[in-house]
Amino acid sequence: MPFAVYMLGLAVFTQGTSEFMLSGLVADIARDLHVSIPAAGLLTSAFAVGMVVGAPLMAVLGLRWSRRRSLTGFLVTFIAVHVVGALTPGYEVLLCTRVVGALANAGFWATALATANALVEPGLKARATSTVVGGVTLSCVVGVPAGALLGQCWGWRAAFWAVAVLSVPAVFAILRAIPGGGPSPSAEMSARRELRVLRNPRVLVVLLLGALVNGATFCTFTYLTPLLTGVTGFGEGWLPALLVLFGVGSFVGVAAGGRIADARPVALLWTGSAALGAGWVVFALTAGIPVLAVVFVLVQGILSFGVGSTLVARVFSVATGAPTLAGGLATAAFNVGATAGPWLGGLAIGAGGGFRSPVWVSAALVALAFAVFALSRVTVARHAETRPR
Structure with a gap:
């Protein structure tokens, strides 16, 4: 695996930390x-919306530049808004930095996924994406708890400074490891042409599957703490270890x-989604x-991110003519799930379903994803049979 791919993963780690760390810093x-x-x-909502809306828009903007220039530009912007956020005394400015930071993060994500796929042989594309x-996943395991700890010890601004500082080495690594030169291959075709490629129904199906599976993951993960304390009966002292265990499973997956x-x-996708759906059902019953x-x-954790990362990689397989926009839409789908899943879980709890109810919602979302996947495969098979030979 090229060194550059690991550097892209490092940058995504710091950006993922920024996206999720506010859950432990809100009160401060x-x-x-x-x-x-x-x-x-x-x-947090502003960042999520910025990721969803910004991913395809920033991907189009990035088509004008080389991938190295796009990556460094997005990352430097991301660092700058965190410095501003750490220094600002006003809420309105901080809110604006979260939106701009999300746009930069979305653009970086889209370009990083396309770059990772371009840097490896065809037989390694899914591994590069993962x-x-x-x-x-590492940001959930290490970054988010570390951000919360920094906030407890030195205030929330320390967490923002840490994200900015940790992102700086990635800038120099990208400048050194990512090939420069002219625009990326996808920049040679118009954004309109890329959008035409993405009208392929197979692409839309994979994006929908990604949103559903990731929504199921974050639906339960968001409410894992009250589930484990209120239903399972674990004391609060066990929670850090259990959350890390979920993160370790995610990384393995x-x-x-x-x-x-x-x-x-x-x-x-067949076996993994079936096992994932069954796992959510059994987890709800035996919590x-x-x-x-x-x-x-x-x-x-293993099954959720194993299937989820495969779906992200699958977007590039079915949208070969639009690698940059494919990365943007895959990023948007990932964050649609991360936003909608917790919202649906909260609705279930608010309706009186208890803390097991988000797990049942996760099971329902994966069941829906499995049904969509099965229907799409049947449709493809029928189309192949009726195609003139």
Whole structure:
């Protein structure tokens, strides 16, 4: 695997940390900036919306430049807004930095995924994609808890400074490791041509599957703490270890999924999504049994990100004529799931379903994804049979 691919994963790690770390900093930010907790919570929503909307838009913008210039430009912007965010005394400025940071993050994600795929041989594309996506899983395992710890010890601004500082080495690594020169291959075709390629129904199906599977993942992950304390009965002292266990499973799933998907992507999606859906059902039924809860925290982390990273890689397989926009839309689909999943889980809890209900929502989302996948395969098979020979 080229060194540059690992550097892209490092940059995604710092950006993923920024995206998720506010969950542990909301109260501190609200107190320091003299705003309400819900207002501070909007900082997370603003970032998520910026990622969803910005990914395809920034991908189009990046078509004008070489990939090295796009990556460094997006990353330097990301660093700059975190420095501004760490220094600002006002909530409005911080909110603006979250939106701009999300746009830069979205552009970097889209370009990084396309670059990773371009740097490797065809038989390694899924593994390269999983290496970049693995940066997100590491941010959940290491970055988010570390950000929360920094916030507790030195205030929320320290977490913003840490993200900015850790991103700087990635800038120099990208300048050295990513080939320069003229515009990337995809820049030679118009954005209109790339958009025509992405009207392929197969691309839309894969994007929908990615949003559904990732929505299921973050639906349960967001409410894992109240589930494990309120239903399973674990004390709060166990929670860091259990959250890390889910993150370790996620990282294993990304690594293993990338290797398997390069050889047998469709088989992995069939078996993986079936196992993932069944796992959510059994987890919901047995969440009150501590030993089984621990097992499913690990197993569902493996399956969720194994299937999810395969779907991200699959976007590039079905949208070969639009690699940069494919990365942008894959990024948007990932974040649609990360936004919609917790919202649906919160609705289920608010309706009186209890803390098991997000797990049932996750099971339903994966069941829907499995049905869409099965229907798409049947449709493709029928189309192949009726095609003139």
